[in-house]
Amino acid sequence: MKLDKILSAIDSIDNMQDMNNVIASLKIRRAFLKNELARKARATFKVGDKVKISSRSKELFGVITDIKIKNAHVDIDGASYRVPLSIMEAA
Numbered sequence: 001m002k003l004d005k006i007l008s009a010i011d012s013i014d015n016m017q018d019m020n021n022v023i024a025s026l027k028i029r030r031a032f033l034k035n036e037l038a039r040k041a042r043a044t045f046k047v048g049d050k051v052k053i054s055s056r057s058k059e060l061f062g063v064i065t066d067i068k069i070k071n072a073h074v075d076i077d078g079a080s081y082r083v084p085l086s087i088m089e090a091a
Helices: 003-011 016-044
Strands: 050-054 059-067 071-076 079-084 088-090
Touching (some): 050 071, 059 079
Antiparallel strands (some): 050 059, 059 071
8 A cells, every 4th residue: 555545544534533543553563663673683783893873963983782672782982872773783
C-alpha cells in the first residue's frame, strides 16, 4: 500500500476509537522497528570498538566500554556517555 493511500485512509477516520486504534498500531510498529535497528547495531559492535557518533551539530569519536540493550557507554575525550546504538557507526 502506498503512503498517499495510507494517509488518505487516516484522513477518512471519523471517530476517536478508530483513530486510537491506528495510533496504538503505529506505536507498536515503531517500537518493533526501533528494536530491530538496535538489535542489528548490537550485533555489529563490541566492547573496544572505535565509533563515530553523529549528533546534530558535530561528529564525535570514541571507544565503546559497555553495551546495553539499546545504548552503549562510550568514552569520548576521557568522559563516559550513554549513546543510542542507532546513531553510532564504525570509525
